[in-house]
Amino acid sequence: MENRITSLLHQKGENILSIYFTAGYPELNDTKRIIEELERCGADLIEIGMPFSDPVADGPVIQHSSEVALSNGMTINLLFEQLKEIRKTVSVPLILMGYLNPVMQFGIEEFCLKCKETGIDGTIIPDLPLEVYQEEYKEIFEKYSLSNIFLITPQTPEQRIRMIDLLSNGFIYMVSSSSTTGVKESGDNEQIAYFERIRSMNLRSKQLIGFGISDKASFERAAQYASGAIIGSAFVTALAGEMPIEHKVNAFMLKFLKTSII
Amino acid sequence: MNYQSDEKGYYGTFGGAFIPEMMQQNISQLQSCYIEIIESDSFKEEFKTLLSDYAGRPSPLYYSDRLSDHYKAHIYLKREDLNHTGSHKINNTIGQILLAKRLGKTRIIAETGAGQHGVATATVCARAGLECIVYMGAVDVARQSPNVEKMKMLGAEVRPVQSGSKTLKDATNEAIRDWINNPVDTHYIIGSVVGPHPYPDMVARFQSVISEEIRIQLKEKTGRETPDYVIACVGGGSNAAGSFYHFLNNPEVKLIAVEAGGKGVDTGESAATTQLGRPGILHGSRSLLMQTADGQVIEPYSISAGLDYPGIGPMHANLFKTHRAQFLSATDDQALKAALYLSQKEGIIPALESAHALAALEMIEFKPDDVVVVNVSGRGDKDMETFLKYFQSVK
Ligand SMILES: Cc1ncc(COP(=O)(O)O)c(C=O)c1O
Numbered sequence: 001m002e003n004r005i006t007s008l009l010h011q012k013g014e015n016i017l018s019i020y021f022t023a024g025y026p027e028l029n030d031t032k033r034i035i036e037e038l039e040r041c042g043a044d045l046i047e048i049g050m051p052f053s054d055p056v057a058d059g060p061v062i063q064h065s066s067e068v069a070l071s072n073g074m075t076i077n078l079l080f081e082q083l084k085e086i087r088k089t090v091s092v093p094l095i096l097m098g099y100l101n102p103v104m105q106f107g108i109e110e111f112c113l114k115c116k117e118t119g120i121d122g123t124i125i126p127d128l129p130l131e132v133y134q135e136e137y138k139e140i141f142e143k144y145s146l147s148n149i150f151l152i153t154p155q156t157p158e159q160r161i162r163m164i165d166l167l168s169n170g171f172i173y174m175v176s177s178s179s180t181t182g183v184k185e186s187g188d189n190e191q192i193a194y195f196e197r198i199r200s201m202n203l204r205s206k207q208l209i210g211f212g213i214s215d216k217a218s219f220e221r222a223a224q225y226a227s228g229a230i231i232g233s234a235f236v237t238a239l240a241g242e243m244p245i246e247h248k249v250n251a252f253m254l255k256f257l258k259t260s261i262i
Numbered sequence: 263m264n265y266q267s268d269e270k271g272y273y274g275t276f277g278g279a280f281i282p283e284m285m286q287q288n289i290s291q292l293q294s295c296y297i298e299i300i301e302s303d304s305f306k307e308e309f310k311t312l313l314s315d316y317a318g319r320p321s322p323l324y325y326s327d328r329l330s331d332h333y334k335a336h337i338y339l340k341r342e343d344l345n346h347t348g349s350h351k352i353n354n355t356i357g358q359i360l361l362a363k364r365l366g367k368t369r370i371i372a373e374t375g376a377g378q379h380g381v382a383t384a385t386v387c388a389r390a391g392l393e394c395i396v397y398m399g400a401v402d403v404a405r406q407s408p409n410v411e412k413m414k415m416l417g418a419e420v421r422p423v424q425s426g427s428k429t430l431k432d433a434t435n436e437a438i439r440d441w442i443n444n445p446v447d448t449h450y451i452i453g454s455v456v457g458p459h460p461y462p463d464m465v466a467r468f469q470s471v472i473s474e475e476i477r478i479q480l481k482e483k484t485g486r487e488t489p490d491y492v493i494a495c496v497g498g499g500s501n502a503a504g505s506f507y508h509f510l511n512n513p514e515v516k517l518i519a520v521e522a523g524g525k526g527v528d529t530g531e532s533a534a535t536t537q538l539g540r541p542g543i544l545h546g547s548r549s550l551l552m553q554t555a556d557g558q559v560i561e562p563y564s565i566s567a568g569l570d571y572p573g574i575g576p577m578h579a580n581l582f583k584t585h586r587a588q589f590l591s592a593t594d595d596q597a598l599k600a601a602l603y604l605s606q607k608e609g610i611i612p613a614l615e616s617a618h619a620l621a622a623l624e625m626i627e628f629k630p631d632d633v634v635v636v637n638v639s640g641r642g643d644k645d646m647e648t649f650l651k652y653f654q655s656v657k
Binding site: 052053054055056057058059063067070075076077099100101102103104105106126127128129132150151152153155156157160175178179180183 | 278279280281282283284286287425426431435438439442443444445446540542543544545546551553555556557558559
């Protein structure tokens with residue numbers, strides 16, 4: 001299966017910088033501007049969060065952004081509406097990330113179809129279990145060239161990692177420690193041992209490390225052990241405040257680049 | 263028909279384990295070993311002994327002359343209110359703490375609404391010498407303060423939850439997040455027949471002692487093992503699951519589940535999930551769920567903290583769908599009236615949750631020789647403040 005995610009992983013094997021934000025936060029209609037500015041500032045991949053009322057895998061920052069986004073009126077329907085013309089201006093891979101219930105209520109096939117029409121390349125649905133995906137959803141996702149991205153954690157046994165590897169047609173999302181989002185990455189020996197253990201498994205799928213990656217230092221540390229890393233809570237935190245949204249995105253991204261784009 | 267879950271935790275189309283990978287290890291460990299552990303002779307022996315010597319079981323099945331007179335049927339009350347800690351919740355926490363010990367866990371977390379499950383968890387943790395952290399919505403901390411004090415006295419830490427509607431759903435979210443962050447040493451004692459497989463089945467098994475006893479006690483008292491009606495309230499559904507369990511395959515026994523109507527099912531302030539919900543996924547299982555058109559969970563309302571939950575356990579969703587159980591709802595007012603009535607006619611102050619089950623007696627046309635069992639899931643001590651406010655307002 002080919003899509004923008006697989007091409008990216010093919011072309012750029014290292015230092016992939018992926019950024020997560022919650023659609024509809026801080027303002028309902030910031031979505032498109034955030035994406036365009038992220039691409040302009042050098043993000044290799046963008047994860048667009050679909051807010052849910054009960055995000056159990058998320059820490060306080062993304063809980064808050066989800067709450068604000070929902071009270072701003074964000075829905076999956078509206079998100080597809082906002083992204084309708086996104087492929088006219090943006091070429092990096094786009095991934096939708098969210099919990100299963102809103103997607104299920106939207107309708108799985110309808111959702112996948114909309115993703116395809118919009119130019120979405122993949123999904124991350126943390127509470128969609130591997131087994132259910134395999135039995136019920138895999139065919140549909142593949143029909144619309146969507147990569148469903150699975151998570152692994154320090155607790156995931158080797159055999160399960162191998163299974164996830166075989167099922168993956170994008171990257172594997174390597175959760176940096178046993179935690180909800182936004183907990184600071186420790187960089188301790190235990191974590192390094194986990195990173196090394198996964199690296200030595202020689203998986204066919206590439207891995208991006210996420211959860212707790214907050215700045216250039218933690219990004220670079222993680223990127224030594226995988227094809228890149230994902231920044232979520234730290235970016236969402238940077239979106240608060242009064243400045244124009246492009247400035248906030250730009251200021252944050254500057255920290256990850258040697259030279260300014262502006 | 264089979265009303266129990268299959269080996270993947272499905273009750274018909276409801277149930278399953280919709281969990282993030284971060285919980286996978288703990289859940290699959292439980293899935294693979296819970297039956298073996300809780301059905302082992304040593305476990306059963308220890309569980310049984312604690313239920314009797316520590317919790318005070320069997321709880322009496324009490325024939326209420328005055329309710330029988332009033333409702334023109336034979337009304338029996340299953341007195342779970344007389345258990346140690348004041349509700350049925352202790353049955354489950356005794357079972358789960360024994361399981362946690364066998365799994366080598368040293369830290370226990372729980373969510374609580376009314377505080378009854380929190381108290382029951384804090385109690386068994388004190389006895390087992392395990393650290394105990396209870397998540398409780400800030401709204402519930404305020405309206406169930408006697409239970410908060412009890413948990414503290416028992417040595418537990420109560421963490422008020424400020425997110426969402428600050429009630430049971432949000433406390434459950436926070437407990438799940440805690441477990442994700444502490445996957446190795448911690449066991450999560452869920453308080454109802456909700457959550458990912460194997461919790462609904464496991465909790466139902468621990469609570470099934472209620473109907474096991476009802477059968478024996480009824481036989482002694484009436485010569486027949488099965489009543490015509492079993493009535494229980496439903497928050498997540500654990501006391502109802504326990505009350506129904508050994509009657510599921512007796513189709514002649516009418517099972518009545520009573521949900522919290524709040525201010526009225528159509529007022530927007532209600533927790534009557536079967537009337538207001540659609541199939542959806544929350545807290546790790548597919549069940550009926552109160553939600554908006556685009557799948558956001560609706561914040562429920564009930565005067566009773568233990569019923570203030572936007573879902574029901576998957577077993578109940580299936581009982582509803584298959585029409586094996588009939589679902590009624592009682593409003594705040596109906597429940598308060600029923601609580602007052604039982605207090606003054608029988609000298610039993612029921613929990614607000616249980617009062618919803620009692621309120622259903624008003625809604626059913628009984629035949630004079632019907633045998634009716636109402637599960638009084640808990641006692642009303644914790645609700646005195648709410649009761650007093652209500653009685654002042656109606657005076
Ligand atoms: C006395 C009592 N009854 C009923 C409930 C509702 O829970 P469930 O539906 O799981 O029995 C509670 C919950 O806190 C309770 O305290």
